[in-house]
Amino acid sequence: MPTTMTDLGFFFDWLIVDVLPPEDREWHPVNLQICDPARPTTVVSGGPGRRRWEFMRMPDETIADLNTEDTAWRLLEPWQLTPENSELERHAVYTFHARWADVRRSGRLVLAGDAAHQMPPFAGQGMCSGIRDAANLSFKLDLVLRGLATPDLLDTYGPERSGHIQHTIGLSIELGKVICVTDPAAVAGRDDFMLGHGGDPDKVLPPIPPATLTDGMLYHLPDRSLAPGSGRLAAQGRITYRGRTGLLDDVLGTGFVLASTVDARACLTDDQLTFLDGTYLPHMAEVGHLSALVRPDHYLFGVAQRTDEVGAVVDALREQLGQSAVD
Template sequence: MAPESVDVIVVGSGPVGAMAANLLGQYGLRTVVIERETTAHTQSRAINADDEAQRIFQAAGLTGELGPGFHPCLKMTYVDDEMRMLAEVDFTKVERPNGHYIGALFNQPRLEAALHRGLERFSHVTMWRGHEVESFMQDDDGVSVRVKDTVANRTVTVRARYLLACDGAKSGIRRRLGLKLEGTTALEHALAISVETPSSAPDFTYYPCGPERVGIVTRTAHDEMRFDTVVKPGQDLEYVKSPEYVRSIIAPFIDPDSVKVKSVNLYAYHSRMAEKWRVGRVFLLGDAAHLMPPFLGQGLCSGLRDAANITWKLAHVLGGAADASLLDTYEVERRPHAAEMMRLSDSLGAMLASGGPFMARARNAFIKLLYHMPVTGPFIREYKMKPNLFHAEGFLFGGKRGKSKQAAEGAYFPQPRVEHGEEGERPLDDVIGHRFSVLTRPGAPAEVQQAAKAMAEDIGGVWLSVAPAARSGAGRSGEVVDLEGKLGEWFAQHGSDLVVLRPDRYVYAATNRAGVAQVHAALKQSVRPLTRWGSRGSRRAAQLGA
């Protein structure tokens, strides 16, 4: 019997693998998700989704009733052991350029359940639970994967064009590829305690800064709170999981008798990255590619960015809209971004968790001083410690971001709410969809608008003319009304008449009238209209995995 043939195999159905499968499903790509476990996970591990991660859920159509139930973080307070405030971020006063809360919390089992429900929308995406990869072989045309059904004790072979390894920190795919993890593992451990609460109160996010307690205490859902604390070298790793110790961690923040302990997990944290993220037709994503320390809450967020980056590229390559060389830009773009997040997380961890009691008190005094100084205070209050990172090179006009501070290429484009004809007020991404898009500034010359329309048609994208807020209620076909003025501000800041956005909302090019023809020519050489949105339906895959 010839092996089943699909477009993509995703190994692992955790948040990163399930997100990749949802995004591939939206492009119509036949996808099989191979998951070793027979039942869903019940342990909460990751808890944080930044505004970019939430925007990726939006792109996957997982909002509202289909969403994971994100719990917004409205205020974050840094405190010492006596619960005295050192610094505070009021997120209700911080600008939200991506159209979502700067930070949101979640219950991971519910988040994974939402992702898995999302897969049910697609007849061409199939989940094989209780299956594991026994072996795989690559050739010039694809990957042949031998998969074992661990329940029925039988094996099948699946043929795919590409394989995405989303199988976590102990990735079997990475091991079979012979790829090493480079970096360090911390001497400290972290203790994660999840508790069930009878109501949605209290609702706070504290960052204890020591000297005795260092970590995070936060509400993650209407009925759940999380207590994460650093376990210092030399502490008894069995004792810290005992009810007595767990109670001592919870008590400063909430009455332990009012909650039910759901889970107590002890884990080491790492700063490690695979030496390569791609071997032939196999790509590593998420923890299979990089292990992130927890201090900035960027581990899962980074994995979701991996999924958002690779899936649109696979869709365009498999759909005949781009050459296979586009896939080379995945690691080029994502590795530096993940490495910088890892460096920042390490720095924050070193600042918060290192040193003895004297150093911790001195550090806390310094944080408090910085918070009240006129220059550094706004840096903390406006949460500028998490920088706006960008792609320095990759699939960008000219291949690299310009050296000017005003360079737009490689930056993440903002998402304000806009007005779009009869659809009314909507987030910008919902108007654009999953395509390349070309936007022109308010009042752009007619020749620029005509060129933008032709450019969008040549690449199978969408052209949108941005109109000022004064046109609200009178927008024409093909216009989006800039209700908040944010798009107009962006064009003015970058001195641009036109911007080209990739499907993942990173800027491919921004130019004034003089550079439009050059951008058009470069883009037309690289991108074509999609000739197919996958081959929908994979009945045999469903039968083989049953």
């Protein structure tokens, strides 16, 4: 792949310990982050019957010192876990990075998940970001492989995901700056700041990355500016369609959805309806939007506020898929 990696230089070594504790043990809280300057520690659920501990490597330790079974048991002692009452399933030292690939696609090669980005674990968004990659990429690959779109459509994958990834990595770093603090003066400043704001997450923690796309396979106005409403995550409510009631995604399944406050068929030509090929037309309650065209990954491709705009949104989708109005 002809790509470089942008690396923000934020990395730490942590010992990961997976344990099968006594079955009758209850954990309160279930997940917690201990911001102790003597040893920043994470304790989380590892799934049914499992717990995970993560211990940050301190400056006076080597990776070899940290990554031993004896060290793992020593660090687990404050939780009354011993070889006699628990099973140590695994231990390993991981180095967390904050970096991403600058190019995601080269011909038939495409990067996704950990191959495309790595982030500190403190926002819990590593696997989530990989799932978002797959949701974005899979429906585009499907369209290309079925001959419904040109391969150029795959070039929208990188720009659409890169902005969100960079925001997510930034959030993870800012949380890491709260957690991975060992200097006494810095710890005191952090604690004073948090206590001074009453521990309110909205005031003491960085903002969550916006759930919007800013470029890519989206509806643009004639001046190439992004049309209002395009790129946002679509709302999901309960609908009834053909006798079945449930959440929109469950009732309609995958595919493009044209949601409208009116019967959109009255706003579309026969050619445009043929292109949509069976798209469902559930009612939509979002104020000011006559129709909304939702992508398979649940982002809004575009919205129409007037009946004469509905066809333009559909044609814009067809054009971006590489299909002309006369195909």
